[in-house]
Amino acid sequence: MPDVILTVMEMGFSRERAELAVAKTGSQDMQAIMEWLLSHEEDTDAGHEGGFQEPNPLSLVEQPEQNSSESTQNQAPKSIRCDDCGKLFKSNQEVEFHASKSGHENFSESTEEKKPLTEEEKKEQLAKIEAKLKQRRLEREQREKEEALLREKARIRSGKELLEAKKKQDELEMKKIIEQRKRAKEEERLARQRVKEQIEQDKLARKAKFSGSPMPEPSQTQPISVRPVENKPPSNCTEVRLQIRLTDGKTLTQNFGLKEPLSAVKLFIEINRTDEKAPFKLITSYPKRVFSEEDYDKPLESLGLAPSATLNVLKS
Template sequence: MSSASDHDVLVGMGFPADKVLLAHPGDLDEPAEGETLGGEPSGKPAEASSSKEDDGEIQDGEQTAQSLMCDECQKLFRDASAAERHATKTGHVQFSESTTAIKPLTEEEKAEKLAELKQRLAEKRELRLLQEKEEEKNREKIRRKTGKELTDAREKLEEREMQKALLAKKKEKEEERLAKAKIKEQIEADKKERAAKREAAKQANLQHRQEEEAAEAARVAQASKEYTEARLQIRRPDGQPITHTFQSTDTLQVVYDHVTPHIIGPFQLATTFPRRIFGNSEMGKTLKELGLVPSAVLVAIS
């Protein structure tokens, strides 16, 4: 039951409307000025004068309104304030005056109604406390659920961030490994290239020394002995070298004519060390005059 209906109960018990304050039930004991509790106003005569007091009969139409009645639910109300509260609570709007007087409550009935009202108020307070506790439990459940969801979301986010960090670290390590492998390959390639260059230089120096030794031996032999033959090795631009023994008195033209069928295109003859290219002016000179006796290595230059 709402506070408005409790108010109606108290008013129905005879308490004055301006004294019915549920927050201050002690005020209910004091009647309004000019009224008696559950009775008529104090200033009203005890006996109403009437022109027909002798027989107590009234004519039709002389009835006076004793209350207000709701035409929709047939409930009686002491005054317009009570009817207005009923209309607000129920939505009923059809009211009419009634000649039926609302019987005043006895003191026992008033006490019983008041005790019942207090009981209902206590039950309402207890119910409100239970509802508030239940609502607090529900709010606590919602807070816990929300907190758990936030915690789960935070943990998932941290897990994703950790996975990202691990993947980034793994990628960084892989890139570092590839970079180190590439550097190592480059170092190995540089080592091989330097070794190949050293080997090539070594072979070139060895060949150079051999040629120097051969030339020196030829000069020594020529100085100590008179040779009549010259053994020449002619290196072609491609293919195997040509080796042939000529007379020391043969000219360079004889050597050129001997080599020409084995080489495609024009060419010139030259010594390897010291470097000397023979031109047309040397074609008529003998091999002895050119210092090619007893042996020499010539190169055919295209």
């Protein structure tokens, strides 16, 4: 059933009257439908079922004179009266609607005809209906605003949670990088210390050899372990300075430890890049080299990037 017919029925009109008004006006506009209903209270639908039947015109033909009491008793009913509030109704549908809304239960047939509304009553009734429709519209708009506000709050809350999760992940990754750098620097410091001690021991040994004095006992130092590397950097190199060219032409510059893996450089680019966030590969211009997935686990000193190099970011 169309919403406009339901709305008209909620105003106290029967379904047949509502359908008739919609058919007569040929419109879905509530104001036009209500004006027609209030202006054509006597119009009824020919196919009306279940409603209160109009009196038979033959019953109005003059009959032989009877006493006034019998005439009143035999007079055909013209309406239905609510014994609880005194209102008159034309059809059973109107009675059922009134009973459902008011809770009244006592009704009886009445010979009193329900009078049509005056122009002032029609205007007053129409004004009440318009006020009720306006109130419903305002309530619906308020409800829609509240629902939209709840959806927006949920969206903001979800966005904040995602940002917080990403922030924590970034902090964990940065903490891992810092720890790796600290470990690399500590390893380099210990390696330099061992080299210095070894050099000092060699000096004392040579001095004792040429002077003829007994050689000093070697200090209890750990043996220097030298890891074979590719493209060995200069001996005095402790850091790798990288210049990184992004896809938008901008450049990032950062120093990394010799033993930091290439994956640390990739993570640094992901956090600080200003171009579009998309998967990428790292390459060198000269000699040209595209780093594979296996290269990201290798330290920078073994990839020929020390003491400095330029990396290009290439979309994958």
